Amino acid sequence: MHAVQTFDSEILNRWILVYLATLIGEPTDSLDPSDPMSEYDLDSIDAVTMAIELQNTFKLRVHPETFMRRTESVYDIVARLV
Amino acid sequence: MPVLEAPEAKLDLHSTHVKAAAEARGIPTVTKIVQSGGKRNTWLTFYIAGQEFFYARGMLLAQGSDEWDRIGLNVNHEASLLIADKFKCKQHLSSKGFSVPKGQFFRRRKLEEAYTSFTDFSGPICVKPNHGSEGRCVFPNITDETWFKTAIDRVAARFPNILIEESVIGEHFRFFYVEPEVVGIRYGRPCSVVGDGHSSLLQLAQAKNTERAERNLPTHPQFPISDAIHEYLERHGRTLEDIPPAGERVFLSGVSNATAGADSYLFWDEVHPSYREIVAKACKEIPGLLYSGVDLVIEDYRVPATDDNYWLLEFNASPALLPFYYPWQGKKVDVAARMLDLLERHYTTT
Numbered sequence: 498m499h500a501v502q503t504f505d506s507e508i509l510n511r512w513i514l515v516y517l518a519t520l521i522g523e524p525t526d527s528l529d530p531s532d533p534m535s536e537y538d539l540d541s542i543d544a545v546t547m548a549i550e551l552q553n554t555f556k557l558r559v560h561p562e563t564f565m566r567r568t569e570s571v572y573d574i575v576a577r578l579v
Numbered sequence: 580m581p582v583l584e585a586p587e588a589k590l591d592l593h594s595t596h597v598k599a600a601a602e603a604r605g606i607p608t609v610t611k612i613v614q615s616g617g618k619r620n621t622w623l624t625f626y627i628a629g630q631e632f633f634y635a636r637g638m639l640l641a642q643g644s645d646e647w648d649r650i651g652l653n654v655n656h657e658a659s660l661l662i663a664d665k666f667k668c669k670q671h672l673s674s675k676g677f678s679v680p681k682g683q684f685f686r687r688r689k690l691e692e693a694y695t696s697f698t699d700f701s702g703p704i705c706v707k708p709n710h711g712s713e714g715r716c717v718f719p720n721i722t723d724e725t726w727f728k729t730a731i732d733r734v735a736a737r738f739p740n741i742l743i744e745e746s747v748i749g750e751h752f753r754f755f756y757v758e759p760e761v762v763g764i765r766y767g768r769p770c771s772v773v774g775d776g777h778s779s780l781l782q783l784a785q786a787k788n789t790e791r792a793e794r795n796l797p798t799h800p801q802f803p804i805s806d807a808i809h810e811y812l813e814r815h816g817r818t819l820e821d822i823p824p825a826g827e828r829v830f831l832s833g834v835s836n837a838t839a840g841a842d843s844y845l846f847w848d849e850v851h852p853s854y855r856e857i858v859a860k861a862c863k864e865i866p867g868l869l870y871s872g873v874d875l876v877i878e879d880y881r882v883p884a885t886d887d888n889y890w891l892l893e894f895n896a897s898p899a900l901l902p903f904y905y906p907w908q909g910k911k912v913d914v915a916a917r918m919l920d921l922l923e924r925h926y927t928t929t
Contacts, residue, residue, distance in 0.1 A: 521686060538688050540739040542664050542710050549660075560647060 509575045512554065516547060517571075534574075535567035580648060585612040585621065591636045592797055593900045594623040600915035601625050613650055622650070627919065628926040637897040639918070641926075654922070655896040657867025662894040665709050665742050668865075672891055675864045677857070680890050682744025684709060687735035696743055697727050705746035706730040708738035712895070719746045719833040726814060747890045749876040751835035752850070754858040755903060755914050757870045757921050761855040763903045763912035766844040766880075767835030770802055774823030780812065781819040784831060798905040802840030808832065843902045845909025846880075853884040861891055869925060870918055872898025 510530050517537050518525040539547070544561040551559050563574055588610050590598060598608050601623075608625045611633070622633040624642075631642040633650050642651040653659055662668050666684040673679050685693035697704070704727060707717040716737055718730035734741050755763035772783035781804065788801040804819070808831045812818055815830075823829050835841045858873050865871075872895040878888040903912040 521688065538686065538739045540710055542660065543740070545660060 506575050506579045509555070509578060510571060512551070513571050513575065516550065520547075528571075530571040530575075533568050533570055534564060539564055541565065580650065581614040582650070583612050583614075585610055588612055588621040590621060590623055593637055594621075594634055596900055596904055596913075597634050597915040597918070598623050600913060600919050603916070604919060606919065615649075627922045630922075630926045632922065637899050639897070653896060654869050655867060655871070658865045658869075658871075658894075659896040661865060662868070662871070662896055663710055665707070665893050666740075668894060669744075669891075672861055672864065675861075677861050677864075678886060678890050680705070680744040680747050680892070682742055685731075685741045685743065687739050687741060690731060690735060693731050693735075693741055693743060694728050697724050700743075700745055703746035703748075705744050706734055707742050707744075708734050709740035709742045711738060717834050721746065723814070747876045749878040749889070750880055751841075752846075752854075752875055752877060752880070753898075753902070754855065754873045754875065755870075755898060755912070756858055756862045756868075756873055757914070757917040758862070758868075758925070760859050761873075762917045763914055764846045764850050764855070765902045765906070766846050767837065767841040767902075768844065769830050769835050770808075770832040770840030770842075771828050771830045772823075774825055774827040774829065776825035777822060779819060780817065780821050780823065780829060780831070783823075783829075784808070784819070796905045796907070798837050798843055798901050799907060837899070837902055842907045843905075843909075845903065845906040845912060847910070850877075850880045851883050854880065854889060857884050857889065858891075862894070865894065868894070868896075869921060870898070871895055 514528050514530060515525050518528050520539075520543060521537055541561065544564040547564050548559045548561040551557060557578060559578065586609070590610060601608050606625050606627065608623055611622050611624050612619050613622055613633075620635060622635045624631060624633050626632070632654075633640040633642055639654050640651040641654050645651055661671060666682065669679045669682060683696055683699065685696070703719070704721045705717065705719040706721060706727065708715075711717070716734050718733070721727050721730055731741060731743070751767045751769070753765040753767060754761045755765070772780060772787055774783065778786070784804050791799050791801050809819065811830070811832055817829065821829075832839050832841070837843055854875070854877060858875065862868050862871055862873065874892040874895070876890045876892060882888070900914050903914045
């Protein structure tokens with residue numbers, strides 16, 4: 498995967514946290530971006546949908562497997578994306 | 580991704596039927612091996628209207644540029660995300676006026692909410708993964724709350740997302756749809772035996788397996804007389820030692836998937852044509868769905884469909900072909916030929 502342009506990591510962090518919070522039905526502020534992705538317990542459909550939404554929003558190509566890596570955190574994912 | 584011609588490689592049985600249908604139409608085929616992620620998979624390949632296709636084990640891909648460096652995209656790719664999510668697909672079809680079992684979606688991180696949903700249902704309940712296949716981890720016809728919680732735990736042990744819905748009563752069918760119409764109808768009777776008045780259920784199950792071994796149909800392998808059967812019988816107040824009266828049919832399972840020991844019967848005129856029309860209309864409401872195996876329950880397949888005597892359960896983007904070639908009873912349907920005709924129509928005009 499590669500970034501089409503440079504992104505603000507804070508914006509990406511926030512977007513991903515809001516997306517995850519909406520998905521799992523929790524308040525965004527209760528999510529910790531340093532928690533591993535296993536906390537959110539996504540299935541493959543969740544991951545594919547999330548990758549598509551991220552791509553549509555930021556024109557950024559992300560493999561759905563990114564969100565299935567259970568030991569990585571949102572911080573880790575964003576660090577690689579930017 | 581390395582792709583090698585491998586004429587000596589063995590095709591899976593689904594692919595051999597696609598190969599036969601292609602060659603009957605004068606379409607040359609080539610067997611190839613694709614190496615990906617440390618695995619080697621054998622694919623049947625052929626060209627239609629200048630487009631190369633790869634087929635293996637129910638999956639049909641159109642070769643081409645793919646952002647994830649796969650061989651290509653499933654010809655149903657536009658539809659696949661919607662139909663893979665059983666709850667979203669159910670909501671979509673309901674919004675279009677089709678009958679679906681009422682249900683709820685839960686994530687396993689909130690199992691207590693799932694447990695308490697027992698009281699939301701007035702009749703039998705089915706618990707299943709929201710994204711699953713082949714009847715695995717599907718628990719239909721639940722009426723006991725303890726078993727309900729056990730079923731939820733069993734699904735949650737393997738799948739993050741759980742679908743809980745009413746367990747509708749009727750006969751289970753798989754309609755094979757190839758745009759623009761249904762081309763085959765499979766009636767799946769869950770694994771069952773018929774009593775003779777002197778044999779136990781265990782003996783009857785063993786005899787059924789002996790008959791399956793003799794007929795040697797790839798779609799009807801011997802089934803394990805497993806814990807799943809014990810549990811199913813126990814929940815229905817029976818054991819394998821019971822001796823049913825002559826003529827009584829006793830079910831050993833509640834799911835109608837071939838992989839769960841169900842018997843396949845191919846019907847056509849037996850089923851009222853209104854159900855074919857409904858399935859075709861439903862498939863047309865799913866954008867990008869060119870062909871599919873559609874599972875539905877019908878209360879009485881001999882009478883016309885109404886708003887409340889059938890239920891669409893789920894759609895499969897890569898349906899198995901074999902049940903339509905190797906039924907226990909019924910006239911075979913060359914569904915592979917119909918798929919190739921579809922590809923010729925679709926890829927010639929697009």
